[in-house]
Amino acid sequence: MKTMLDKRPGVPGALAAKASKARFLIAVMLFLTVVINYMDRANLSIAVPAIADEMDLSSAQQGLLLSAFGWTYAALQIPGGWFVDRVPPRVLYPACLLLWSLATVFMGIIGGFVALIALRLLVGVFEAPAYPINNRVATAWFPERERASVIGFYTSGQFIGLALLTPVLSWLQSVLSWHWVFIFTGGVGVLWAFVWYFVYREPRDSRANSAEIAHIREGGGLVDLTASRRERTRVTWSDIATVLGRRKLWGVYLGQFCLTSTLWFFLTWFPTYLVKYRDMDYIKSGFLASLPFIAAVIGVLFSGVFSDFLLRRGVSLGIARKGPIVAGLLLSTTLIGANFTDSTTLVIVFLSVAFFGNGLASITWSLVSALAPERLIGMTGGMFNFIGNLSGIATPIVIGFLVTDASFAPAFVYMTVVTLLGIASYVMLVGRVERVRESRPVPETG
Template sequence: MSTQNTYSYAQAREKQVSRATKARILIAVMLFVSVVINYLDRANLSVALPAISEEFHISPAQQGLLLSAFGWTYAALQIPGGWLIDKIPPRILYPACLILWSLATAFMGIFSGFVALIILRLLVGVFEAPAYPINNRVATAWFPDKERGSAIGFYTSGQFIGLALLTPVLTWLQTAFSWHWVFIATGGIGILWGVVWYLVYREPRKMRLANQAEIDHIEAGGGLVDLESAQTERKKTSWADFKAVLTNRKLWGVYIGQFCLTSTLWFFLTWFPTYLVKYRGMDFIKSGFLISLPYIAALVGVLLSGFFSDWMVRRGVSLGVARKGPIIAGLLLSTAMIGANFTDSTAWVIAFLCIAFFGNGFASITWSLVSALAPKRLIGTTGGMFNFIGNLSSIATPIVIGFLVSDVSFAPAFVYITVVTVIGILAYSLLVGKVERQPDPGESLLNA
């Protein structure tokens, strides 16, 4: 009897050991929190801008320049950031970036003045530049293909959850104390999270919470669990590598599409609060509540998109249809923004903008295409190029809108965003084509 009990216990133990752990869920949550902080530090200026512009008597064109300052350095450093990601492990690079951009954010609440705000905003862009390519690098290592869309959708939703739930908190903080505390509070949170990331994050094979069964599950499903070890053996990045990611038609389809997609996002991250306060005549508290509604719509969109896309993959639908379908459908919905030009009703304006931002969220699984298309050895470089071109919109959108709008009309801004969105639909429809991993020029040379 004792022997039988021992045998049963051994069988149960063996079965327990062979069952895959779920450490990748923790990784998804960590990416989610990082994205929440990332986007709070991008959007906090838009919350404080009406108060800042009143205090420093800033014109719409100057406001556009201040709002775009982040984008100049953020976009310019995407390619160097991608290169760094291919060289430095996420456990080191991510917390370093988090702490440095959070310090720059906190100092925005300490050093006042138009010039100081621009300089600090430029620094936030410098240190945030590698963030999203790091997210993609981590997701590619930790999630198999059939789960990656859901994982990307989940952590991407952090940008909307944070903005939807915390924007009213930031507007209250500004009203109760001053706009300075908007930056001090968000910066302090980021510094703490950078320390947590360093202490907790590990690659799949080094994470104690992940057993071999989970690692095998990820690897068998297309997750690149050995990316870190491959980095140490990697040859220097050559001009041929940059040429490979710059001359590929499919990659240009996602580059252009990302610029168009993020143009809508950057409208909401920059001019939307000013639009409600200045052009719709709302106070800060009411505008803070209404700002949250499109963000909630976008949150629903991005969560539905990721799970719907992975559901289609599991049902045998081609990767191209499963990934591109939600993106194109979401971009089509985003054109609803133009409806705001044809009504004076605040309720209808918010309804049109909710539909548009729901579509933007539904389309925002674009990083899943980077994971599927990028050459294995150049995931960071491709992600950097993708984010560089995509986030040129962070420069263009605030500046173009600043010059298009007048003191009495915001209508040209909605026309501009709608036209850009249509271009994005054409890019994904006509340029991307079949979704498949693109050839690596280095491997081609070795096989020649």
């Protein structure tokens, strides 16, 4: 029997039935995966003061160890994006999760400076496809007007996980040893890999009903990404020209490098800064280190919801997406205030405001979803993450060379300058937010 809604002119039949909410389970799964992903990135920053004491490491050696993840993570973003365009998330994500989690577990079992660097390089290898997969899943499962909110929600996982787990991992290290930080975090990832494989499905293969699929598709969600994959298996020069030859894409690439520089400070040097330069013990530093992450959670959740609210009120896609990003970057420059006070309380306030700004700006993947050519979403996301995460190499190493035993001030100056360059990139290079066309039409395959 048809309802009154069925009889209204212009209402598609697929939308006449009440849409299911299967996509919200997908959002929760992405959130939990990001929590684990960032827990396995940040665990070393918690352990490195104890490792440095045990192995008598210099600041430069600590910077090298902290940067090891970034070398392979950045280098493999484009190959990772290539895999994302060809291997379904149900298969690729759990495989990556299992492998990077096992490498993390072995960091707690195998000692030695060289071994830690080698295993950290492996963690970077297998985490490389993670955020392109997240973007691929969000693009398939969510309409445009919900996408910034869901990206903000799952991105908040990186901060919520760090805010809640930094004190826990610091306590675990103080009670047992730094080895257990890696064994615990890696073990959680191994378990989640199996959960993802058995639960995740593409929209048309899931419990989403036809009304929900129609809602996603008609709102700009690409529900048929898997079915529409091209048969060819190699990257062409035309693909590379498209991904590397567009000014607006370079705007988000360079902007992401500048944005993630602040993030990588918090993921690498921040606990050491509190322990060594602020003379805190591991328990107190673990608690205080969690406060900026809580501020970032508030920032990123507000950013996604506010951005989608602006879009629904008729504000242009460019302003709705770029506005929170630029405002967040401006707030991130407040971390320079830490150079002008001896008060630990004020330092935490400055850094919390800065990391709130970093969270506010962290919906940058919504721009990748909106700008990337439909057929090259994974490859564009890979390039975006590659250039952005070069900061994962640069930030730990540059800070390691800039700081002295007596002063951390040059590190904050460096990050402030980089953040200002990020603002210029989003304002001057990105331009109108619209999907990039490919360099040439792709012939249809039979």
